[in-house]
Amino acid sequence: MPTITADDGCAINVRVEGRDDAPALMLSNSLGTDLTMWDDQAGEFAKHFRVVRYDRRGHGKSGVPQGAYSMERFGRDALSVLDALGIEKTNWCGLSMGGMVGQWLGANAPDRLEKLILSNTNFNYAEKAFWNDRIKAVQASGLAPLVEPNMQRWFTEGFRASAPAAMARMKMMFLATDPKGYVACCEAIRDMDFRASNPTIKAPTLVIVGSQDAATPPSAGEAIAKAIPGAKLASIDAAHIANVEQPKAYTDTVLKFLRGY
DSSP, X not given: OOEEEOTTSOXXXXXXXXXXXXXXXXXXXXXXXXXXXXXXXXXXXXXXXXXXXXXXTTSTTXXXXXXXXXXXHHHHHHHHHHHHHTOSOEEEEEETHHHHHHHHHXXXXXXXXXXXXXXXXXXXXXXXXXXXXXXXXXXXXXXXXGHHHHXXXXXXXXXHHHOHHHHHHHHHHHHTSOHHHHHHHHHHHHHOBOTTTGGGOOSOEEEEEETTOSSSOHHHHHHHHHHSTXXXXXXXXXXXXXXXXXHHHHHHHHHHHHHTO
């Protein structure tokens, strides 16, 4: 598992799986998770792609430099990883915050992308109060008080009741996140605005929504798909972390788009 240094010196924890000569597929995580959130997909994806997973700065085993962070900063981190691995072009699948980074890359690094998957994500928050309140809460009390509310947003009630092992894993992942890194990422999400840049994206794009996603509702994904020329839209019966709640449906949806069948 290599550690790659971003262009500003931040250490980025990376995991690479699959054949070196296979087309690349980069997976990008949601806020408050690490690269293991893709464990249910990585094995199947690696049969067809050179799969690159990484911990976003402020998360997992990556560095936690002083904020503020931005979507441009996260995009440049991803490009640093690709450069270090000698990957000229990659497919991209990003969920939630990973989809936000994907939107930045689609508009600002079009020559580095093959196909683009934007999953359970948003493009702009006109109302900033939610994020400001969350930032203040974490600065005051850490992440522990947010665990249960977060799980309720991330997963449907039925999944929470029927998958205790998955829920325990996701709670541990969330609590392992550095609070300072989490806050800096919240600031970047609060301030992002892709309304003007999304219509410039040229990569073939699939937008995935969770039909029961309250965190990034289907209407947000529908707006993204409408803004990006030629984008396709797919819906999965899940809440926010759709790849964990519906792993097979998610894997199949991604592979169908990427492999064209």
